[in-house]
Amino acid sequence: MSPRTEQQYEEIREEKKKLIMDTALQLFANEGYHNTSIDQIARTAGISKGLIYNYFTSKEQLLQSLIFSGFDEFAQFFDPNRDGVIEKEELHYLLREMFKLLKEKMSVWKLYFGIMLQPQVMKMVEKEVYQYALPYLKLLVDYFKKEGKENPYLEARFLSAVGDGIGMHYITDPDNFPLEECVEKLIALYQ
Amino acid sequence: MSPRTEQQYEEIREEKKKLIMDTALQLFANEGYHNTSIDQIARTAGISKGLIYNYFTSKEQLLQSLIFSGFDEFAQFFDPNRDGVIEKEELHYLLREMFKLLKEKMSVWKLYFGIMLQPQVMKMVEKEVYQYALPYLKLLVDYFKKEGKENPYLEARFLSAVGDGIGMHYITDPDNFPLEECVEKLIALYQ
Amino acid sequence: MSPRTEQQYEEIREEKKKLIMDTALQLFANEGYHNTSIDQIARTAGISKGLIYNYFTSKEQLLQSLIFSGFDEFAQFFDPNRDGVIEKEELHYLLREMFKLLKEKMSVWKLYFGIMLQPQVMKMVEKEVYQYALPYLKLLVDYFKKEGKENPYLEARFLSAVGDGIGMHYITDPDNFPLEECVEKLIALYQ
Amino acid sequence: MSPRTEQQYEEIREEKKKLIMDTALQLFANEGYHNTSIDQIARTAGISKGLIYNYFTSKEQLLQSLIFSGFDEFAQFFDPNRDGVIEKEELHYLLREMFKLLKEKMSVWKLYFGIMLQPQVMKMVEKEVYQYALPYLKLLVDYFKKEGKENPYLEARFLSAVGDGIGMHYITDPDNFPLEECVEKLIALYQ
DNA sequence: AATGAATGAGGTTTCATTCAT
DNA sequence: TATGAATGAAACCTCATTCAT
Numbered sequence: 001m002s003p004r005t006e007q008q009y010e011e012i013r014e015e016k017k018k019l020i021m022d023t024a025l026q027l028f029a030n031e032g033y034h035n036t037s038i039d040q041i042a043r044t045a046g047i048s049k050g051l052i053y054n055y056f057t058s059k060e061q062l063l064q065s066l067i068f069s070g071f072d073e074f075a076q077f078f079d080p081n082r083d084g085v086i087e088k089e090e091l092h093y094l095l096r097e098m099f100k101l102l103k104e105k106m107s108v109w110k111l112y113f114g115i116m117l118q119p120q121v122m123k124m125v126e127k128e129v130y131q132y133a134l135p136y137l138k139l140l141v142d143y144f145k146k147e148g149k150e151n152p153y154l155e156a157r158f159l160s161a162v163g164d165g166i167g168m169h170y171i172t173d174p175d176n177f178p179l180e181e182c183v184e185k186l187i188a189l190y191q
Numbered sequence: 192m193s194p195r196t197e198q199q200y201e202e203i204r205e206e207k208k209k210l211i212m213d214t215a216l217q218l219f220a221n222e223g224y225h226n227t228s229i230d231q232i233a234r235t236a237g238i239s240k241g242l243i244y245n246y247f248t249s250k251e252q253l254l255q256s257l258i259f260s261g262f263d264e265f266a267q268f269f270d271p272n273r274d275g276v277i278e279k280e281e282l283h284y285l286l287r288e289m290f291k292l293l294k295e296k297m298s299v300w301k302l303y304f305g306i307m308l309q310p311q312v313m314k315m316v317e318k319e320v321y322q323y324a325l326p327y328l329k330l331l332v333d334y335f336k337k338e339g340k341e342n343p344y345l346e347a348r349f350l351s352a353v354g355d356g357i358g359m360h361y362i363t364d365p366d367n368f369p370l371e372e373c374v375e376k377l378i379a380l381y382q
Numbered sequence: 383m384s385p386r387t388e389q390q391y392e393e394i395r396e397e398k399k400k401l402i403m404d405t406a407l408q409l410f411a412n413e414g415y416h417n418t419s420i421d422q423i424a425r426t427a428g429i430s431k432g433l434i435y436n437y438f439t440s441k442e443q444l445l446q447s448l449i450f451s452g453f454d455e456f457a458q459f460f461d462p463n464r465d466g467v468i469e470k471e472e473l474h475y476l477l478r479e480m481f482k483l484l485k486e487k488m489s490v491w492k493l494y495f496g497i498m499l500q501p502q503v504m505k506m507v508e509k510e511v512y513q514y515a516l517p518y519l520k521l522l523v524d525y526f527k528k529e530g531k532e533n534p535y536l537e538a539r540f541l542s543a544v545g546d547g548i549g550m551h552y553i554t555d556p557d558n559f560p561l562e563e564c565v566e567k568l569i570a571l572y573q
Numbered sequence: 574m575s576p577r578t579e580q581q582y583e584e585i586r587e588e589k590k591k592l593i594m595d596t597a598l599q600l601f602a603n604e605g606y607h608n609t610s611i612d613q614i615a616r617t618a619g620i621s622k623g624l625i626y627n628y629f630t631s632k633e634q635l636l637q638s639l640i641f642s643g644f645d646e647f648a649q650f651f652d653p654n655r656d657g658v659i660e661k662e663e664l665h666y667l668l669r670e671m672f673k674l675l676k677e678k679m680s681v682w683k684l685y686f687g688i689m690l691q692p693q694v695m696k697m698v699e700k701e702v703y704q705y706a707l708p709y710l711k712l713l714v715d716y717f718k719k720e721g722k723e724n725p726y727l728e729a730r731f732l733s734a735v736g737d738g739i740g741m742h743y744i745t746d747p748d749n750f751p752l753e754e755c756v757e758k759l760i761a762l763y764q
Numbered sequence: 765a766a767t768g769a770a771t772g773a774g775g776t777t778t779c780a781t782t783c784a785t
Numbered sequence: 786t787a788t789g790a791a792t793g794a795a796a797c798c799t800c801a802t803t804c805a806t
Contacts, residue, residue, distance in 0.1 A: 034225035048767045114308040165356020194785040416607035496690040547738015576806040
């Protein structure tokens with residue numbers, strides 16, 4: 001009966017929010033956004049449907065939160081805004097680490113790829129995606145410029161595309177796709 | 192005795208089926224499968240909802256038909272079963288032609304990519320997808336074997352992944368993505 | 383190209399009508415009225431949906447026709463209006479013949495029983511059913527009156543009910559229900 | 574933490590479920606299963622369509638629930654598994670009580686008879702029906718065996734059929750059918 | 765903060781019936 | 786007479802969201 005402190009409440013809130021997001025991420029990634037009902041999320045998380053609406057205003061906003069949270073987590077690992085330039089070794093390191101992260105957090109990436117190709121979902125987050133992606137693209141452009149490439153923008157977009165292709169194939173067929181070897185092949189292109 | 196000849200009926204059927212499929216393809220590709228209702232397809236095509244069910248047993252089967260029809264169309268262009276082996280020049284030609292086709296038939300590919308990453312939709316067509324994809328993979332494996340590569344399977348999967356990555360990025364951002372240059376860069380890797 | 387005579391047309395009409403009714407009877411009896419579609423009847427009969435509407439104005443009217451036709455067929459066997467009175471031997475004979483007919487034309491009776499218990503279908507044919515049933519009831523009432531029974535109406539309704547009960551159980555479980563013995567037991571009650 | 578106690582929820586659920594089942598029973602019995610829409614049930618019960626699906630997974634399952642619930646209610650009155658044997662007086666008592674129940678709960682029986690004769694509905698519940706019916710049949714068989722009848726099984730099936738016949742005729746024409754007298758006539762056969 | 769009963773809009777699907785040919 | 790493509794009303798069902806408690 002003792003009233004909880006403001007901080008205790010805050011902790012509960014954070015915990016519950018995380019629980020909901022984790023559950024939703026797994027389900028969205030594995031079953032698909034449209035094939036996952038709020039009810040299913042609630043049941044899987046062991047909470048009530050209503051509670052989800054205490055933390056998220058809608059299913060759509062829950063999805064957005066997941067996407068942005070995924071981006072944030074990613075950004076924490078690879079902050080493209082540190083000093084602005086990277087060396088060749090750093091690029092290799094970044095690529096390897098990225099794909100390591102991909103492997104560890106496959107759900108996020110499943111969701112990410114699934115979402116990116118879903119037209120109407122894409123529209124929802126389009127603007128923010130570009131906001132997030134731009135600094136990384138710029139980082140690459142700068143790198144290739146520094147490397148003396150003729151068309152750094154082209155190089156950057158090519159690398160991004162290739163990276164996503166490898167990621168996508170791994171996500172689609174994680175059991176057979178030779179991820180590590182492909183990554184090394186990719187890195188080898190940028191010696 | 193029959194008021195229209197068998198052939199007349201056949202023509203009507205072919206025409207209507209095509210109309211429905213074309214309409215559905217555009218809508219599925221641009222709005223997403225789940226965000227396109229049968230009613231919307233019917234209205235767009237200028238027909239009744241019921242008629243769609245004269246031609247397809249369900250929305251799902253309509254989607255399947257679209258996917259397989261897309262595959263078939265693709266397969267008509269690039270039959271991997273011709274003689275079984277391709278030369279370097281043929282590979283280059285194939286890659287260029289494929290991406291030309293990608294550009295022309297963007298809707299199909301939007302659908303294809305969207306589908307591949309949608310877990311529950313993928314399940315629907317998984318088996319067939321592999322049936323279709325296998326000969327192409329084999330073609331590439333054989334090519335790289337002939338080229339004396341150490342790990343032809345790896346090479347084949349790498350190329351597929353890279354190709355899909357480029358395709359995906361083009362589809363996602365057709366206005367800005369430098370498709371032709373990327374394709375040439377890709378081809379340059381296989382000189 | 384030779385024009386058919388009026389009579390030939392009439393023959394065709396009769397033939398087709400019979401075909402439709404026979405098909406519908408089988409399907410209605412075995413699958414249920416509501417579970418049988420006009421399309422299914424047409425396909426089973428090897429004709430077109432439209433043709434059915436040349437002979438019957440609606441599915442409901444087709445059902446009515448079947449019911450009345452069943453009654454008529456039945457009435458041809460057992461005309462209750464002959465001389466108005468029957469002897470004990472005639473009653474026994476009638477009962478045995480009725481159940482023989484039941485066995486032979488199970489479909490009609492399946493339909494009949496199914497229909498009688500379907501409220502809204504019953505409403506459709508209620509009036510006619512009574513018209514048909516009344517003479518038979520009267521025949522029985524007269525018989526029991528002649529036999530000196532205290533309450534002939536009660537006797538008549540009892541016998542009808544018992545007869546229908548046996549019929550119903552036979553129809554529901556034709557493989558196990560001991561029809562002949564039950565009929566003999568029934569007849570034994572009216573020695 | 575929960576705003577209503579578990580018990581409160583349970584009460585609400587029981588009440589609503591009963592409301593839905595009562596409403597559906599009346600409508601199914603009087604209008605027929607196929608002629609009663611979920612919407613009609615909802616409107617009659619003064620609730621939303623959706624709510625019905627909180628309690629029953631489908632219209633079919635609602636029907637099943639009704640049938641089994643009817644059986645259960647019936648079984649509570651006449652448990653055939655008590656001691657296994659009944660005396661003549663008990664048989665008379667049972668028959669009288671059964672038909673009293675029939676009169677009181679005509680809806681259930683209307684449904685029951687309607688269902689038994691509807692081919693595809695029967696299939697749904699066939700197995701369970703036999704499970705329910707078997708003990709009663711056995712009770713009768715045992716009774717007639719004890720009474721020294723030559724063919725107890727025949728006697729049991731005959732009595733069941735006759736009973737159903739009387740029930741059916743009463744249900745079909747409750748205003749005119751002389752139920753009590755018929756029941757007494759029936760009982761008189763088993764002195 | 766938390767529950768889950770309740771809603772209702774909207775989706776897919778069925779099918780009796782029409783009608784141009 | 787005969788066809789079957791086409792319609793559209795109405796059915797079943799789902800599910801995001803609300804809200805009293």
